[in-house]
Amino acid sequence: MSSKKILVVFGATGNQGGSVIDAMLKDPAMAKEYSLRAVTRDPTKPTAVALTERGVAVFKGNLDNKESLRAVMKDAYACFAVTNWQEIMDKEREIQQGKNIADIAKESNIKHLIWSSLPHVSKITNNEITKVLHFDSKAIVENYIREQNIPATFLHLGVFPTMTIQSIMPVPGTAETPTPQFPNKSDTPPSKKAYVMPLPIPATTRLPIFLVNSSTGSYVKAALSNTKFPITPPTVIACGEGNYSLSEIAAILSEEGDINVRNPPLLPQHPTISSQFPNFHFFPVETHN
Helix, strand or coil: CCCCEEEEECCCCCHHHHHHHHHHHHCHHHHHHEEEEEEECCCCCHHHHHHHHCCCEEEECCCCCHHHHHHHHCCCCEEEECCCHHHHCCHHHHHHHHHHHHHHHHHCCCCEEEEEECCCHHHHCCCCCCCCHHHHHHHHHHHHHHHCCCCEEEEEECECHHHHHHHCEECCCCCCCCCCCCCCHHHCCCCCCEEECCCCCCCCEEEEECCHHHHHHHHHHHHHCCCCCCCCCCEEEEECCEEEEHHHHHHHHHHHHCCEEECCCCCCCCHHHHHHCCCCCCCCCCECC
């Protein structure tokens, strides 16, 4: 029987869980201390089979089914848990999935639960912004884990770079036909395409950018290395590579992509902005003028 501690990794074939497994396998000290138990809905899919080929035990698990979670967490020491909002798009279901994980973690005497969480937007805005469902759902689970007195670390991941890239939109017109965002002909060289990043926050707002695929595992390793036990009260780790303003992000995209990206003026009353981005999914961050 192996003397290694078992680390259960949910979302093992996704960005976060995949990063955790990769980081653990590549770290000789961690690989010596922990054996990995990857959890996926379908162990037969290619990404799951690839994990098996790397020596990872792959378990079939269903976050809606507590019985399947019991099998997954049996005899485990630690657990990295994440839910997939994009998959279910249901706040109450995501909350229940997180509570299921917490309940079975406590029942299984998990010594360290690492929960991929987010800030409670409704609470920190005094209910002015209440539709950032995928933030609030994870925060509610975080609070539930606290109430259950489960030894835990909460990871608050920053903004993924893909979000900023996906937000840019082409601007109709060229350097010869100025637009409100590019009023001067010299603003957009003929060789460059013009884009805007129409996010409903000031261009001076600094966002904590986080490289989910390469960095999640590093933060989980740091959490597992915490020698303060029991972990009560739970630890919160804010994860980010650095803080970048929207104007800095636009400049980086312009330089690296050989395009011209601008941040349009922030006009909360503008019908396009207000209709496209109602209660947008940012939590309040520090703003510098």
